[in-house]
Amino acid sequence: MKYSPxxxxxxxxxxxxxxxxxxxxxxxxxxxxSEFGYVDKACVELIAQTFNKSRAxxxxxxxxxxxxxxxxxxxxxxxICVAEACQAVGARELERDVKAKFPQETRESYCFGNCAxxxxxxxxxxxxxxxxxxxxxxxxx
Amino acid sequence: xxxxxxxxxxAISVGADEVAAAFAELLPDIEIVRNGSRGxxxxxxxxxxESPTGRIAYGPVGPEDVLSxxxxxxxxxxxxxxxxxxxxxxxxxxxxxRVTFARVGIIDPLSLDDYRAHGGLIGLxxxxxxxxDSIIDEVAESGxxxxxxxxxxxxxxxxxxxxxxxxxxxxxxxxxxxxxxxxADRMLIEGDPFTLIEGMTIAxxxxxxxxxxxxxxxxxxxxxxxxxxAIDIARNSDWLGNRVLGTPHxxxxxxxxxxxxxxxxxxxxxxxxxxxKRGVVRSKPPFPAIEGxxxxxxxxxxxxxxxxxxxxxxxxxxxxxxxxxxxxxxxQVFQLAGNIARGGIVECAFGISLDELVNTYGGGTxxxxxxxxxxxxxxxxxxxxxxxxxxxxxxxxxxxxGGMLGHGGIVVFDDTVDLAMQAKFAMEFCALESCGKCTPxxxxxxxxxxxxxxxxxxxxxxxxxxxxxxLCEVMTDGSLCAMGGLTPLPVKSxxxxxxxxxxxxxx
Numbered sequence: 001m002k003y004s005p006x007x008x009x010x011x012x013x014x015x016x017x018x019x020x021x022x023x024x025x026x027x028x029x030x031x032x033x034s035e036f037g038y039v040d041k042a043c044v045e046l047i048a049q050t051f052n053k054s055r056a057x058x059x060x061x062x063x064x065x066x067x068x069x070x071x072x073x074x075x076x077x078x079x080i081c082v083a084e085a086c087q088a089v090g091a092r093e094l095e096r097d098v099k100a101k102f103p104q105e106t107r108e109s110y111c112f113g114n115c116a117x118x119x120x121x122x123x124x125x126x127x128x129x130x131x132x133x134x135x136x137x138x139x140x141x
Numbered sequence: 142x143x144x145x146x147x148x149x150x151x152a153i154s155v156g157a158d159e160v161a162a163a164f165a166e167l168l169p170d171i172e173i174v175r176n177g178s179r180g181x182x183x184x185x186x187x188x189x190x191e192s193p194t195g196r197i198a199y200g201p202v203g204p205e206d207v208l209s210x211x212x213x214x215x216x217x218x219x220x221x222x223x224x225x226x227x228x229x230x231x232x233x234x235x236x237x238x239r240v241t242f243a244r245v246g247i248i249d250p251l252s253l254d255d256y257r258a259h260g261g262l263i264g265l266x267x268x269x270x271x272x273x274d275s276i277i278d279e280v281a282e283s284g285x286x287x288x289x290x291x292x293x294x295x296x297x298x299x300x301x302x303x304x305x306x307x308x309x310x311x312x313x314x315x316x317x318x319x320x321x322x323x324x325a326d327r328m329l330i331e332g333d334p335f336t337l338i339e340g341m342t343i344a345x346x347x348x349x350x351x352x353x354x355x356x357x358x359x360x361x362x363x364x365x366x367x368x369x370x371a372i373d374i375a376r377n378s379d380w381l382g383n384r385v386l387g388t389p390h391x392x393x394x395x396x397x398x399x400x401x402x403x404x405x406x407x408x409x410x411x412x413x414x415x416x417x418k419r420g421v422v423r424s425k426p427p428f429p430a431i432e433g434x435x436x437x438x439x440x441x442x443x444x445x446x447x448x449x450x451x452x453x454x455x456x457x458x459x460x461x462x463x464x465x466x467x468x469x470x471x472x473q474v475f476q477l478a479g480n481i482a483r484g485g486i487v488e489c490a491f492g493i494s495l496d497e498l499v500n501t502y503g504g505g506t507x508x509x510x511x512x513x514x515x516x517x518x519x520x521x522x523x524x525x526x527x528x529x530x531x532x533x534x535x536x537x538x539x540x541x542x543g544g545m546l547g548h549g550g551i552v553v554f555d556d557t558v559d560l561a562m563q564a565k566f567a568m569e570f571c572a573l574e575s576c577g578k579c580t581p582x583x584x585x586x587x588x589x590x591x592x593x594x595x596x597x598x599x600x601x602x603x604x605x606x607x608x609x610x611x612l613c614e615v616m617t618d619g620s621l622c623a624m625g626g627l628t629p630l631p632v633k634s635x636x637x638x639x640x641x642x643x644x645x646x647x648x
């Protein structure tokens with residue numbers, strides 16, 4: 001995944017594009033994360049000002065959703081589905097192995113809708129079915 | 142001559158992009174269509190060749206098979222170990238009754254011409270000639286019920302919104318398909334997105350709404366991309382916008398993307414999330430039909446519900462309600478998932494048995510071991526044992542059997558599964574995803590996981606089982622929404638149907 005380095009000016013310009021949207025706070029946080037890879041702490045104040053919300057409102061949204069993070073992402077992102085359908089075909093064991101190898105990059109996820117071809121894994125935004133440690137290593141490169 | 146290689150993300154997950162790239166390089170003059178998936182997911186990548194007598198299928202094709210397929214003259218239907226014969230004669234597909242999924246896997250998902258050529262927009266054109274109430278009558282008459290899980294009659298919901306006097310109303314499509322074992326919404330959006338747009342447009346005209354939202358989970362990046370392209374095409378074709386197909390109706394659709402929260406699939410939490418807030422459940426009443434998105438009357442329907450509407454309008458309510466059993470009319474898009482040999486989409490009339498789905502269509506487990514348990518309806522659905530395999534798959538029969546249909550997902554487990562661990566996971570998942578508004582869900586889920594842990598460890602097993610059942614009762618009766626209210630369903634069904642897994646000294 002390629003992200004821009006944090007830039008206050010860039011953030012202000014991007015947020016301005018959402019001014020006309022109804023209920024834009026979550027969209028704004030997602031936009032910050034897709035641009036910079038994470039939500040910088042300065043964004044809370046910026047988003048609050050742009051959309052006329054309190055900082056508490058923005059902080060509340062930021063901390064509710066699993067997707068949103070406040071620190072820069074690792075160089076590769078491996079999301080392993082550990083929901084029931086993937087559990088049935090060994091997702092827990094796969095997760096253990098992948099976590100041992102890539103502890104910083106691995107996170108749990110719940111369902112990519114690839115439940116007939118599990119275990120399902122997303123590596124840097126690309127979906128992998130019938131996932132194995134080897135397939136994940138290849139996709140990571 | 143055209144070659145069909147699915148662009149569905151399930152197919153991509155097992156190499157469809159690589160297969161398509163290899164064919165594109167070696168056969169530069171052949172047009173490759175990235176269709177949706179036919180739903181026979183164990184055959185992906187399923188490559189189909191167009192021929193004068195119908196399509197001929199090969200699968201599962203990997204990039205390493207491309208050369209040998211070309212050598213076997215597969216473009217002329219040549220023999221090859223991966224040959225499956227004519228696509229329409231593959232029993233697994235031919236025996237289904239595809240209504241909602243009629244076009245998925247057949248058409249180019251982003252070709253409006255293809256869509257029209259296969260019956261697209263007939264339903265909307267019919268709706269545009271009807272009075273608003275007649276559209277709703279048709280939907281009500283068809284017996285269509287909410288396919289998201291609750292099973293509420295769609296026509297009644299639409300009528301409630303239609304009868305409000307608000308100038309502004311909304312259509313919200315719930316595409317936050319968070320249940321493990323379900324992927325029908327995703328496959329429909331990736332394989333036939335115009336059907337959803339058509340269904341939403343019909344709903345808008347019927348109730349007098351001018352703006353629609355589709356709330357899609359962030360875990361579905363491929364579906365988001367396909368739907369956005371389809372919306373853009375519909376806007377540029379005078380379908381969406383100020384004059385829907387040249388009529389005075391105005392309707393547009395915006396996608397809102399979820400952020401990894403399961404509870405946002407609950408309709409009121411979804412509304413909060415679309416409004417940009419924390420996905421905290423609302424108390425009902427007021428119901429969203431009266432006070433929904435941004436406080437205005439709102440139709441909330443699942444992807445499959447809305448996507449079935451065009452077929453009902455096009456073919457008539459009688460066509461649809463002729464299928465099914467009792468109050469479960471029409472077809473259900475079942476999804477076979479987990480440890481299953483032949484997983485994928487099985488759309489057929491309500492009333493098929495669980496055994497037929499798991500064994501006849503599914504072919505048993507992928508591992509080849511005996512089937513031990515089946516979870517129906519997602520993480521909030523019950524665990525069934527093989528003793529219950531004659532259960533008729535419809536709303537009422539499943540409730541009578543102690544379960545629920547949910548979104549129609551069926552997750553199969555072999556005999557290595559430990560149902561006490563699955564029950565514990567159900568509680569842990571609830572603890573992780575609870576919005577926190579009501580106490581039974583927020584606290585009960587954590588206490589539930591702890592209590593099951595004690596049972597697993599063999600600590601005061603009988604007392605803890607009693608305590609767990611009591612906790613389940615509190616959660617069922619005292620939770621605000623289905624998250625806390627239904628988490629006891631997998632837990633209790635596991636205890637009842639698989640008692641040997643809860644006796645402390647396990648297998």
